[in-house]
Amino acid sequence: MRALLVVNPRATTTSERSRDVLVRALRSAVDLTVAYTEHRGHATRLARDAAESGVDVVVTLGGDGTVNEAVNGLLTASTALGGLPGPIAGRLPALGVVPGGSTNVFARALGLPRDWADGTSVILDGIRDGRHRVIGLGRADDRWFTFTAGLGWDAATIRQVERARRRGRTSTPSLYLRATFGQFLTGVDRKNPALTVEWPGETPDTLLSTVIVQNTAPWTYVGDRPVHLNPDASFDLGLDVAALRKLSIPSSARTVTQLAWRAGDPRGKQVLRRHDVAEFTVVASRPQPFQLDGDYLGDRQKVHFVSVPSALRVIC
Structure with missing residues (x-):
């Protein structure tokens, strides 16, 4: 072999x-x-x-x-x-x-x-x-991803972390947390949401501030603690989507508290979630930070997402 x-x-x-x-x-x-x-x-x-x-x-x-x-x-x-x-x-x-x-x-x-x-x-x-397992993957335009993709706040956070690492900082949970709150306060336009999700054959969801796509759960980890936005996301199903509407301080604080204390599964009027989706398109009225699997890939105004089943054999 x-x-x-x-x-x-x-x-x-x-x-x-x-x-x-x-x-x-x-x-x-x-x-x-x-x-x-x-x-x-x-x-x-x-x-x-x-x-x-x-x-x-x-x-x-x-x-x-x-x-x-x-x-x-x-x-x-x-x-x-x-x-x-x-x-x-x-x-x-x-x-x-x-x-x-x-x-x-x-x-x-x-x-x-x-x-x-x-x-x-x-x-x-x-x-x-x-021994191996066959899993599905996600595709964003012509780029594949294994566990997550995002446009908006989370991608802006990753962009800030990568800048800090290029200055010699070590990647730690505290670095990500500081970048998350810093981007919330100064890095995103919280009052003018730029994102729309277009679902095939359905009415689009508009006025979204950040869109996070999952191919599995959890979304990420903070140290040993898993963080769940869509706890039912799975390598064996389609893509799961979590989007936040206008990022007001009270509603955003409530969502972050749910993530921190309940290990995820946030709910509320500002949270949009979809489970097991085959394909959709995210469109932005102005360029937005874009990330795949935790790497910042520049700013985008349109990304088409597709779930591809049985795409990869993984030794396990």
Whole structure:
């Protein structure tokens, strides 16, 4: 069995020693090639080339951004786009995820352990026993995502966190919380909601301040605590949508309190939610921050979302 290990050398929670241990462990089970990412987007090309060369497994060591890039590489390989009928997953290498980032939402949503060493053991056992799970993915225009996407407040928060990290700050829950409140106060126009969600064959929902899309639950984690906007979201169903209307201080404080104290499932007049949706389009009256799987991807005014079932095999 041939495998590619895609390593993000800047992964938050791993060291050179731990990477060496992982490489030796994988080489005991598969014919392994190791590649280190050198810039943003590099993992996409590495995974695409691996899929087109017939590799059986692609393993990532990094955070959710590395996973997202690898998934986009796999799903844009010629083997995925060959026009054959049936699920995409059976035509692609399986994906193995060893957590190495600060949050690792995708890996944890799959039930994988947070620790990279325990995660490695799961991957090795899965390879040896042939265990995998087939999951659905989301697609935003031409970009795939594994667990979340968003326009508005949450994407503005991620943009601010990425700016702080480029200045040398460490990614921590407190950094995200400060960025969340900072963007609420100064980074978004709370009085003039810009977003509309267009549902096929239905009346659109207008005057929305932020739209968050989930492909699974939870939405994210704060430390060990899962945060649920749409607790019924699942890899086995369509997409779930949570949107907030005008961001007044009282209503927003109530929503944040629900997230903090009830671990999610917010309700109220300012909250719009949809479950198990096949497709929809988000349109903005002015450019809005846009994120996929926790990476800020610039500002957008229109994004079309589609749920794609049985898109990826994941070792578990």
